Amino acid sequence: MAQNINLRGRVVDEKNQPIPFAIVNLTNIERYTYTDTLGMFSFSIPSKTHITDFEFKISYVGKKAIEAKIPLGNLSSQLIFKMVDLSLTLKDVEVNQVRKTQNSNSSIVFDRQALEQTQAFSLTDVLNNLPGKKLVAPDLQNPQTITLRSEAKGLQSLNNSLGIAIIIDDIQQSNNANMQNRNVSKWGVGSNIGSATYGTFDVPFSGLDIRDIPVDNIESIEVIQGVAPAKYGDLTDGAVIINRQAGKLPYQFSTRINGGSTNFSISKGYKLDNKWGAINVGTNYLKSNENPSDKTKVYDRVSGNIMWTSYFLKGLKNTLSIDYSYKIDNVKQDPDDGTELMTYSKGRNLSVSNRTSLNINHNIIKSLNASLGYSSGYQETYNQRYLNGATKGITDKDTSGVIYEGYYIPGNYLAVEHISGKPLNFNGNISLANEIYTGGLLHQISIGGNAYYSRNAGMGVIVDPTKPRWANTAYQNDRPYDFESLPNIVNYGVYVQDNFKVRFFKRDLSFNLGLRYDIQNEQGNIQPRLSANYKLSNDIEFNTAYGISTKGPTLAHRYPAPTYIDLILLNKYTGYVDESILLVYTDRIIPDNTNLKSSQSNQFEFGFRMKKPLFNTSLFGYFKSNTNGFSNNTVYKTYVLPQYDYTYVQGSRPIVKPNGTYSRRYVGINTVGNDLNSKNYGLEWGLALKKIEAIQTIFNINTSFNYSIYHNSTQRVVPTSQNNIDLGKVAWFGIYPANEYYDWTLMSKFSSTTHIPKLGFVINLLADISWQTISKTLSDSYLPIAYYDIDMVRHEIPSFDRNNPEYGYLSLTSAANSKTKLPFSYVNMSIRISKEIKQNLRLSVNAYNFLNVRYRYYNPDTGNVTIYSYPTSVGAELSIKF
Structure with missing residues (x-):
């Protein structure tokens, strides 16, 4: 029997003291372990793996990660790795995000030093550094979601955001139970309660609001823009993977300020005795005023975290995390405003998660990883306005298909x-x-599963029918809607993944082949995830990947509130309720979205990397097809209703009786569908020059081109006028081809990083260059291809004839294609400066658009002025370790 290769090593700090519980990875064969209380670690590798060198990555919270490649022939009896504290005084410090082949061929990684350099108030400020994103001053007054590899707008953007998984400590965060939206049938998908001045503050139907995620206690962030491994489910457009670690750390206090926003955080890591490991605690507080002079609009955020990592058994690591957060978007009432406007959106959340990893090293199982996450929250959205108008007729019965009398309420x-x-x-x-x-081929096989459960136990939509905000809008009045009685979402999936390498023309060709199967909304989806990487030489590598992924519908998609169509047949108000009559017909419709499909993406990507002594460069391209996106569709229902004669009787009820005639009417109802489709293309090119030692500066440039073409696959249905219906015309609704749109952008991100280690000093100069942005509505026909009659029976129109009395009046106004484009290219420049003093004190300042260059464009055709830049915004940060 062939003997194993035994690797033994020790991890120490700058004082040669052991570092217990450091993570030691052999990245080229995907093995990992942890150092013991003496800083020791060991691996036993079968010699038949034909490994010629070992690639180590060693990490520990607060320390600079070690990445080293050690040839098999250079192995000593015991390897010694010395870790140093993170500091700007180190010679080689990466303060920018980098591309790495981790969970994806095109992953972009922000380590701890890069995160500190962003001086971020939230995760938003970090992700604005991604290629194709614009670096702007922190915006904490509006919800912030992330989109990747798409320029599509509107509901397509909501679907892209919804399809991006945010994973914290191996637990996928979920927005599936968010139902803080207005009634879908009346307002459509994506409509939320908000303020006329400040917009809306909730994010149902989309991804999480990443303003709510602070970054002070995060060790690294990996952004997967392309094909994700098979172990990740319930996503379509990428993932943001956030890693936190517990370990011994000094007290760290940080504060930052920008405009009307102030942020404070404090954290501490304690080493416990023996195998009890370490415990970290931290808290973060943020207050942001839209206008500090009046403080009408305020966003507040408070969060706290406790993380305990223990090592009670050999090869076992367990991490328990408890997080609590509270936030409020508050538009306060102005005492001088007679309408008494006030809006707020509150939220609090408690989450508990546990991660366990166990190295077994048995012939059948080498390792086991398990994680459980639970979160319980409270969300409240409120909006008020004092109305002063005419008396209103109200309908509020929970009934269907009957005619009854409504009632009147005062107009104020x-x-x-x-x-x-x-x-x-x-x-x-x-x-x-x-x-x-x-044979000599090593297959690293992983098999696993995921389960996702979501519900909402809230009171739901709270309605006082005597105080309606939108009375009789779209022939509908709101009714109470209890969330607690709704069914739950239970999705689950399984996967298998095989990683292996072969030699091809004497070079390594690596494969990652995965297959995933998910059950979402009780429907099965098979999802292959395949990637390959080929090292043409030590300096050049190529990679490619293909994957299918799906995202299940949320509670808001699956269970919108019932529709109540309230058609007023007779409304005679005389000024006295006893002499008046309101006659109403109500139709109650229960939405049935049991057959709603999961949205799906099919993505192909390719990449190229070259590493030379003077420069590093990379080129990535992708094609992504998104189908079955969650859409807002308008369907129409027709009614033939009796008409009534009315006789006024002074001092008593009027006399009402049917007159034998009927009125013909229609109502539009918004529904959730699977009709959004898009095709997305893109190229991303990056170039990093070798550090110029004479000026201690590195130059980087990233250029991205993104193109999206998208449409709703459902044909447009446009009703004719009520006058045509009253005249007895046959065609009630014209049917037209669906609209189609495209958007594309070309932009570059340039940065120079000057790092002087002896001074602990870093200057980042950043420039966003917007070369071109174009949005266009493609040709859409104004001639109908079919029509519906009063019974919603479809009649095709092979060749449109304007003189045909049945449908000739359905021709719409012909309009030229709508197109907008950037009138000129422009540059927005920002700067970041950091100075570290004795590794314990760091002072940082930043300025967005620090040259205060203002780009404006006057459109002579419309008379409108468009502003493409923002005023200078200056911020500062102070960080102290003690």
Whole structure:
């Protein structure tokens, strides 16, 4: 039997003291372990793997990660790795994000030093450094979501954001139980309660609001823009993977300020005795005023975290995390405003997660990883306005298909919109890994599964029918809607993944072949995820990947509130309720979205990297097709209703009786569909020059081109006028081809980083160059291709004839294609400066558009002025370790 290769090593700090519980990875064969209390680690590798060198990555919280390649022939009896504290005084410090082949061929990674350099108030400020994103001053007054590899607008953008998984400590965060939206049938998908001046503050139907995620306690962030490994499910457009670690750390206090925003945080890491490991605690507080002079609009955020990592058994690592957060978007009432406008959106969340990893090193199972996450939240959205108008007729019966009398309310009252939700999410993951040999080929096999559970136990839509905010809008009045009685979402999936390398023309060709199967909304989806990487030489490598992924519908998609169509047949108000009559027909419609499909993406990507002594460069391209996107569709329902004669009787009820005639009417109802489709193309080119020692400066440039063409696959239905219906015309609704749009952008991100280690000093000069942006509505026909009659029966129109009395009046106004484009290229320049003093004190300042260059364009055709830049915004940060 062939002997194993035994690797032994020790990890120490700058004082040669052992570092216990450091993570030691052999990245080229995907093995990992942890150092013991003496800083020791060991691996036993079968000699038949034909490994010629070992690639180590060693990490520990607060220390600079070690990446080293050691040839097999250079192995000593014991390897010694010395870790140093993170500091700007180190010679080689990466203060910018970098591209790495980690979970994806095109991953972009922000390590701890890069995160500190961004001087971020939230995750938003970090992700604005990605290629194709614009670096702007922190915007904490509006919800912030992330989109990747798409320029599509509107609902397509919501779908892209919804399809990006945010994973914290191996637990996928979920927005599936967020139902803080207005009634879909009346307002459509994506409509939320908000302020006329400040917009909306909730994010149902989309991804998480990443303003709510601070970055002070984060060790690294990996952004997967392309094909994700098979172990990640319930996503379509990428992932943001956030890693936190517990370990011994000094107290660290940070404060930052920008405009009307102030942020404070403090954290500490404690080393516990023996195998009890370490515990970290931290808290973060942010207050942001839209206008500090009046403080009408305020965003507040408070969060706290406790993380305990223990090592009670050999090869076992367990991390327990408890997080609590609270936030409020508050538009306060102006005492001088007679309308008594006030809006707020509150949220609090408690989450508990546990991660366990166990190295077994058995012939059947090499390692086991499991994680469980639970979160329970409270969401409340409120909006009020004092109305002063005419007396209103109200309908509020929970009935269907009957004619009844409504009632009248005064026209002056405090109108309220109010939604209360209690989202609850559970996430469980398990994976088993083993190694299988076929000849000299090592297969690293992992098998696992995921489960996702979501529900909402809130009071739901709270309605006082005597104080409606939108009375009789779209022939509908709101009714209460209880979330607690709704069904739950239970999705689950399994996967298998095989990683192996072969020699091709004497070079390594690596494969990652995965297959995933998910059950979402009780429907199955098969998803292959395949990637390959070929090292043509030590300096050049090529990679490619293909994958299918799906995202299940959320509670807001699956269970919108019932539709109540309130058609007023007779409304005679005389000024006295006893002498008046309101006659109404109500139709109650229960949406059935049981057959709603998962949205899906098919993505192909390719990449090229070259590393030379004077420069590094990379080129990535992609094609992504998104189908079955969650859409807002308008369907129409027709009614033939009796008409009534009315006789006034002074001092008593009027006399009402049917007159034998009928009125013909229609109502449009918004529904959720799977009709959004898009095709997205892009290229991303990066170039980093070798550090110029004479000026201690590195130059980087990233250029990205993104193109999206998108449409709703459902044909447009446009009703004719009520006058045509009253005249008895046959065609009630014209049917037209669907509209189609495209958007594309070309932009570059330039940066220079001057780092002087002896001074602990860094200057980042950053420039966003917007070369061109174009949006266009493609040709859409104004001639109908078919029509619906009163019974919603479809009639085709092979060749449109304007003189045809049945449908000739359905021709729409012909209009030229709508197109907007950037009138000129422009540059926005920002600067970041950091100075570290004795490794314990760091002072940082930043300025967005620090030259205060203002780009404006006057459109002579419309008379409108467009502003393409923002005023200079200056911020500062102070960080102290003690």
